[in-house]
Amino acid sequence: MSPGIRKTMRLRRRQDYLAVQRSGTKVHGRHFLALVAASPAGAVAAGSLGRLGITVTKRVGNAVTRNRIKRLVREWMRLHGWVPAGRDVVIIAKEGAATVRGLADVAIDLERLAARVATARC
Numbered sequence: 001m002s003p004g005i006r007k008t009m010r011l012r013r014r015q016d017y018l019a020v021q022r023s024g025t026k027v028h029g030r031h032f033l034a035l036v037a038a039s040p041a042g043a044v045a046a047g048s049l050g051r052l053g054i055t056v057t058k059r060v061g062n063a064v065t066r067n068r069i070k071r072l073v074r075e076w077m078r079l080h081g082w083v084p085a086g087r088d089v090v091i092i093a094k095e096g097a098a099t100v101r102g103l104a105d106v107a108i109d110l111e112r113l114a115a116r117v118a119t120a121r122c
Helices: 014-023 041-045 063-080 095-099 103-119
Strands: 025-028 032-038 051-055 087-093
Touching: 014 032, 014 051, 014 087, 025 103, 032 103, 051 063, 063 087, 063 095, 063 103, 087 103
Parallel strands: 051 087
Antiparallel strands: 025 032, 032 087
16 A cells, blocks of 8 residues: 555646547446556656546536545555556546445446456557
């Protein structure tokens, strides 16, 4: 268990998110959609692990709801850390994500996504 997601393990720039959206493979879950793409050569050469981005749009709910969902996803990622090396993953919350009650609900969906992301072509 790590204390959090380090900066080198996060997608931080808009162009990184857009690159994953353009060339990524979609993996659907019940409450979340994962976009998976190969990391750019520079990120892999730097020896970083896979990078993660989280997106929760206004369609999901108000700011409190969106932030709660992001916190739950980050906590699950902190505990499990499943982003494969050499890949960029963007987790997008679907509209139904507002109904998740806690970490257990998020864990069920993200565990299924993790198994499918590991085998996804990119």
